[in-house]
Amino acid sequence: MTPRRILLLSLAAPALARAQDSSTAITTAAARFRVANWATGLQNPWGGAFLPDGRLLVTERPGRLRLITPDGAVSAPLAGVPPVEAQGQGGLLDVVLAPDFAVSRLIWLSSATAIPGGVVTRLWRAELTPGGLAGLTGVLDATPAQARGRFHYGGRIAFSPDGQHIFLTTGERNEVRERAQSLGDLAGKVLRLTARGEVPRDNPFAGQAGARPEIWSLGHRNPQGIAFNPATGTLFSAEFGPLGGDELNIIRPGLNYGWPIITHGRNYSGSIITDRTSAPGFEDPARVWVPAISPSGLTFGSGAAFPGWRNSALLGCLNPTGLLRLPMAGDTPGREERMLEGKARIRHILFDAAGLAYLLVDDRGGGILRLEPA
Numbered sequence: 001m002t003p004r005r006i007l008l009l010s011l012a013a014p015a016l017a018r019a020q021d022s023s024t025a026i027t028t029a030a031a032r033f034r035v036a037n038w039a040t041g042l043q044n045p046w047g048g049a050f051l052p053d054g055r056l057l058v059t060e061r062p063g064r065l066r067l068i069t070p071d072g073a074v075s076a077p078l079a080g081v082p083p084v085e086a087q088g089q090g091g092l093l094d095v096v097l098a099p100d101f102a103v104s105r106l107i108w109l110s111s112a113t114a115i116p117g118g119v120v121t122r123l124w125r126a127e128l129t130p131g132g133l134a135g136l137t138g139v140l141d142a143t144p145a146q147a148r149g150r151f152h153y154g155g156r157i158a159f160s161p162d163g164q165h166i167f168l169t170t171g172e173r174n175e176v177r178e179r180a181q182s183l184g185d186l187a188g189k190v191l192r193l194t195a196r197g198e199v200p201r202d203n204p205f206a207g208q209a210g211a212r213p214e215i216w217s218l219g220h221r222n223p224q225g226i227a228f229n230p231a232t233g234t235l236f237s238a239e240f241g242p243l244g245g246d247e248l249n250i251i252r253p254g255l256n257y258g259w260p261i262i263t264h265g266r267n268y269s270g271s272i273i274t275d276r277t278s279a280p281g282f283e284d285p286a287r288v289w290v291p292a293i294s295p296s297g298l299t300f301g302s303g304a305a306f307p308g309w310r311n312s313a314l315l316g317c318l319n320p321t322g323l324l325r326l327p328m329a330g331d332t333p334g335r336e337e338r339m340l341e342g343k344a345r346i347r348h349i350l351f352d353a354a355g356l357a358y359l360l361v362d363d364r365g366g367g368i369l370r371l372e373p374a
Contacts, residue, residue, distance in 0.1 A: 025374035029337050030308030030325070038358065038370035039072040045360040045368060047094035047110075047156075048350050052102055056350070056358070057128070058368070059109070061091035065133070068368070079132030085112040085119045088150025093121075099163030099195065105129065110155040110168060113138075118145035121153045121170045121187075125197060139197040140214065142170040142186040149175040152222040156297075158235070161228055165200065166193050169237060171222035177260040180219050183211035188259065190223065190237060190251055192216035204254030219257035219282065225298025226251075231311050234331045236286070238298040238315055241265035242273065244290035248298075248313070249283065250331055258282035264290050287326065287333045294318035296362070297348030301325075303355015305373050316346030318362060323349070344369065 025032055044061035051057060056068040063084045064077040084092045090112025098106035105127045113122040121142040126133040142154075152171030159166050172180040172188030180188025183205055191214045194200050205211035225238030235251040245265025249257055262276045278284050289295075297316035301309030313326040313333065322341040326333040340346075340359075347362035357371040 026339070028325075028339050030312070030327070031306050032374045033306070033357075033371045034374050035340070035343075036370050036372060037072075038368045039068045039074050040367035041074055041365070042066070042367050043364055044091070044347075044362055045366055046092065046347055046362070047096075048348065048358070048360060048368075049095050049097045049107070050350065050352050051097070054353070056352075056368075057095055057097075057107065058360070059092045059095050061093070062086045063092045065092065065095070065109075072368075080126065080136055081133060082109065082111055082113070082122075082124055082136055082138075085114045085150065087112075090119065090150050090153055093153065093155035094157045096157045096159060096166075098125075099159055101128075107133075108139075108157055108166060110153075110157055112150070112153050112155075113141070115141060115143075115145050118147035119150065120145050121155055121168070123157070123166075123168050123191075123193075123197075140168070140186075140191065140193065142168075142189075142191070144185065146173045146175060146187070149173055151175075152240075154220070154223050156224050156226045156237075158226045158228065159195070160235075161230070161233055164195055166195060166197075167191065167216065167226055167235065168193075169220065169223040169226050171224075172220065172259065174222075177221075180221065180259045181256070181261065183208070183215060183218065186212055186214060188218065188220045189215050190217045190220065190226070190235075192253075216253055217251050217255050217257060219259050219261070220249075221259040221263075223249075224296040225315065227298045227300055227313075229313070229328065229331060230300055230302065231328065232331050236298060236313065236331075238295040239285075240294060240296075241289075241292060243268050243270065244292050246289040246292045246295050247285035248287040248295070248315075248326070248333065249285050252283070255283045256281065257285075264288045265292070286331070287336075293320065293324060295324070297346065297360070299349045299351065300328075302351050303353075305351075305355035306357065306371075309357075314349050314357075316349055316359065318345045318347070321345050323359065 154169035154171040206213040
């Protein structure tokens with residue numbers, strides 16, 4: 001073992017130490033696995049994407065991008081990463097590969113970024129080179145900028161199964177909840193662009209006076225999970241409510257998901273936001289949680305390593321901590337299963353080409369856990 005690897009292992013966070021026990025098998029309803037510390041010494045890892053060569057590209061919210069080898073060795077920070085507003089919930093957020101990455105070497109990033117007038121969620125595109133990022137380009141800002149508050153950026157990215165469109169979630173930034181309902185505002189939305197970063201002509205509000213054409217759906221509070229169900233091709237998002245009222249939503253073009261007009265949650269003080277949990281003209285969630293689970297990161301089970309997780313949605317939970325599995329009958333969620341409760345704040349879940357599961361642990365001294373079939 002190299003001195004660098006020894007140093008990285010010595011930096012393991014208490015949360016990782018609590019979760020790791022590779023000698024003990026954990027038996028759940030649909031899988032039996034061991035938990036291992038795969039990579040350590042990271043600070044608030046937020047998003048990740050596996051490269052074709054098996055390395056993992058991972059973001060750290062303070063503003064770093066790193067590569068991790070298949071044996072868990074963490075690189076030095078890559079050069080060329082964009083400047084970010086790393087305050088509150090902001091910073092460097094998600095990263096995904098372009099569908100043609102093997103040829104183009106393009107990646108897409110999201111961040112909290114300062115511009116004149118305040119801070120926005122920004123979508124970036126860049127080329128991944130051996131020396132770091134090149135050709136960094138800001139593609140879209142979720143304007144207008146907001147001067148106050150550093151919360152609710154959303155920031156999760158997904159490509160459509162055919163690779164033709166890219167989706168970005170944005171939060172309503174917390175200070176002015178009604179931004180989520182305004183069609184002239186990109187906060188509190190799911191946005192859709194072409195794979196080239198252009199506005200598609202068939203977006204639901206394209207050409208409508210006073211409406212931003214990038215909008216795909218509206219009425220969201222702080223969606224930090226987005227993924228397509230591979231069994232049906234349906235787009236899902238996972239969204240933080242306030243005190244309770246976290247949601248799993250089926251995302252359809254042009255629909256309004258209600259925040260803050262309808263919600264199952266309350267203010268953190270316990271006071272009522274609204275007495276309506278459903279109303280005509282607003283979409284009800286596919287699943288709602290009261291009390292909250294703080295869902296960050298959404299993916300669907302795939303691969304041979306965990307066959308019992310196929311056709312299941314998996315959610316990372318920050319509070320209470322753990323991993324949540326929802327078996328799906330088509331697009332209908334079934335009875336949930338909670339795993340690794342109290343073990344680690346899970347920001348996101350990723351699967352490698354072999355189907356092994358990787359959990360990004362959101363702590364200052366966090367890292368990545370790997371679930372290995374037992």
